[in-house]
Amino acid sequence: MPELPDVEVFREVLESCAQGRVVRRVDVYDAGVLHGVSARRLREALEGRRFTGAERHGKWLLARTGGPLVLLHFGMTGRLVCADAGEAIDAHDRVVFTLTGGRQLRYRDQRKLQGLWLCHDAAEAARLLERQGPDALAVDRDAFEAALSSRRGKVKTVLTDQTVLAGLGNLLADEVLWRARLHPALRAGDLPQPDRRRLYTHMRRTLRSAVIAGCVPPRDAWLTGHRDDPDPACPRCGTHLRRTRLSGRTTIWCPRCQPAGS
Structure with missing residues (x-):
């Protein structure tokens, strides 16, 4: 099960793979990992946007775009993978963001116990995470x-x-x-x-x-x-x-x- 150190790696994957790049296409191969948002709405909100940064809180990862935020939780088997756009889709790739420069950021998860949320702004993201305690690496x-x-x-x-x-x-x-x-x-x-x-x-x-x-x-x-x-x-x-x-x-x-x- 991914814990704080694993999610910190996923944050680094997101930053190295996607930061500064524009989302050209969003492909949802399994809408079962989407929470409170449809595949169509996710595409409309993110295509043409640029990933501007990522931060982690506990086991959650927040991906910023300068507008909507994508919140990711990896459950027991989730992970983020950076791939070339020409690589074959894995059977457990649930959502794929195709980026400028020929890269893809893939949310891969076998058991699908958590997934992705779309928040319109930082305030909505904060409400989603309001029941989370302080981050274990940051707490004094x-x-x-x-x-x-x-x-x-x-x-x-x-x-x-x-x-x-x-x-x-x-x-x-x-x-x-x-x-x-x-x-x-x-x-x-x-x-x-x-x-x-x-x-x-x-x-x-x-x-x-x-x-x-x-x-x-x-x-x-x-x-x-x-x-x-x-x-x-x-x-x-x-x-x-x-x-x-x-x-x-x-x-x-x-x-x-x-x-x-x-």
């Missing part, structure tokens, strides 16, 4: 601590709640909690300040490393690198990792590094 420590201390839910659930903090998914939350040596089922609001500060520090460090890698990297020194092993062991202490489900999400943790009473 005080705001992060305040958000956690006001929540009664389990810390893993709170970290992945996009209305609390935008951008963290299942892999990142497990990784950050493991690095901070905090059990995922601890109550967020009960964490003492030193734990909240340690969690914030490790979240920032993990996000920076993951953004550089362009994903949550399955490195040997990371918890992520072992969660799918047949008999996963903690890369820090060698203890057999535990697996359970919290709020419907598979959760991995080390019982020695992250004791329930920590």
